[in-house]
Amino acid sequence: MSKTTLLITIAFIVSIGVAVFSTNTNTDYQFLKRQLKVSHVLHNTNKVLPNFSLVDHNQHLFNNDRFKGKWTLLTFIYTHCPDVCPTILMDMSMLKSILIQRGVETVPEFVAITFDPKRDTPEVLKTYITHFDKDFLGVSGDQTQIDQLIKPFGTYYERSIEVDGKTVIIPNGQAMPESVTSYSINHTAWLYLISPDGEIFAGFPTPHKPHNMADDIELLISNY
């Protein structure tokens, strides 16, 4: 083999290697995305969760480390929600049953963080969340930290109050009038799959279809 041929061969092999490497890093699970039924890959190394320090319904510290080394299915709820949040939690309960029935190797931990820590104390959450599944975990804590935590998820909420028969919206972060004791919360209703590296890996928009979600979760975890 001539020196020129050898150089061309090496250059070819290197270019193939570079191409494969760029495909794997730049396309971000393109192949996986095409197979998903009801979820979206949200993996983005630039979107890092802020440091947070909350409290779970057993009064234990719930911080970034609690996402490490295991898969977590996370959502945001509030217990005064009569419709959307109970539906999410019932869907999560059904999803967990489906995954267990299938005998999958990895069943994520199910966690619900409240939008409304003022009313949803750890004690309130414990009674409420474990009604749907004894192993579900509710998380409460400081409102400001929760408001920071939801940002990289793209999660949004706002409070809705009634003043003289008219609906008034209080955006997230804005203080409510002290006289207000009754309010509801408008909010996004996604579920999020958190990877064992503690990063947002995928999201499931509403409405949730537990059987299809189970298919996607199996696929997402096996291709991580």
Next chain:
Amino acid sequence: MKRILISVVLIFQISLVHAMDHQKLSAIVIHDPWIRTAPPNAPMLGLFMKIRNNTNQDIRLVSVQATGYVRAELHRTINHNGIMKMQKQSFMPISAQGDLDLKPGSWHIMLIGPEIVPKEGDTSMIYLEFNNGTTQTIHVQVGKGKIMMKHNHYTY
């Protein structure tokens, strides 16, 4: 002969009145009502059903009362660009010869402030008031929805 004629007319009138009453009673039919089972500390519960309007007039459900709760409100959940918004309604429209489905994520009745959160299988008494002057009282069982709907079929 005169007595027989009067009796026939009376029987006819009674039958007519009964038929009219029956028609009035079945003008609105409630199918498969259910209250969703909730945690023991739930501050509110959702009530769902299908309302059938058998008349040729649009009808509105204008008021709901529920025994054992502080109050009941008419609500609708709307998905507005991915944000689930709970909107209180002053009425629920049931079109002529049409149905209105009250179901999770859509139209629903919010039962607020239960004295004691009912358990699965318990029943609550619900009063529905429509704008055509009719009212209905239904006994609604607490359950998980789909399973209940196979077994219950309420008509009034």
